[in-house]
Amino acid sequence: MSNLAFSQVVNFDKLAEQNASYSTTIDTEYLPRLKEACVKVLEPVKAQFKFYVDLQGMNTIEGNLETKVSFIxxxxxxxxxQTLKASFLSTCDEEKAKSLQIEDKVDVVELNEDGTFNLLSFLEDCLLLEIPFITTHEEGSKECQEVDNLEFGKIEKSKEDNPFSQLAALKEQLKQNK
Ligand SMILES: [Zn+2]
Structure with missing residues (x-):
């Protein structure tokens, strides 16, 4: 398991003042809830994000995540x-957002009681939100169709070999002979 390039719990305001930015990967061992939600997480999560103070003075985190996972x-x-991609733009300044009357337009993240921010679990949440409610192959995927055809073929074949249909045919013959 490779080390994380950032702390799991951080001081949001401080990182925003420092314009901290990260371009890194997150080992899947750090993302137990994501692993739980998929069959497999096939590669470390590519993560790019930065903290900054935006033009309205709000402490902000912005970035994107990408990884490959498998589903049934x-x-x-x-x-x-399936490739999971998440992008996010969030602030921790709920009060300021309210005073600017934009609290409906921005995504506000909650800080802990001691003012710290659970960065790692926030990133994991962003990926979890991208998991589709119903996991299926893309519409019209060849792999998905192959199975449909196979089953169709089986049904056709079983009709011919069905002993009951042969029996029915025999009964029909006997009727005609009477
Ligand atoms: Zn399928």
Whole structure:
């Protein structure tokens, strides 16, 4: 497990004043809830984010995350790979947002009682929010269709070999012979 390039819990205001910016990867071992929500997280999460004070004086975090995960397709039951991408722009200055009357337009993150910010779990939350409610292959995916065709073929074949349909045909013959 590689080390994290940032602290799991940080001082949001201080990092914003310092214009702290990060371009790093997050080992999946640090993201237990994401691992739990997927079959597999296939690669470390690429993370780029920065803290800054925006033009209205609000302490802000902005960035994006990307990784590849696998899910079970709820249509065909096969495992498939999906890229999860999240982008975010959030502030911790709820009071200032309210005084500017933009609290509905900005995403406000909560700080802990002691004023610290759970950076790692915030990033994990951003990825969790990108997980689709229903996980399936893309519409029209070949892999998903192959299974449909296979099942269709099986049904066609089983009709021919069905002993009951042969019995029904025999009964029909006997009727005609009477
Ligand atoms: Zn599928």
């Amino acid at each position: 397709c709820q249509r065909c039951g096969k495992e498939y790979t």
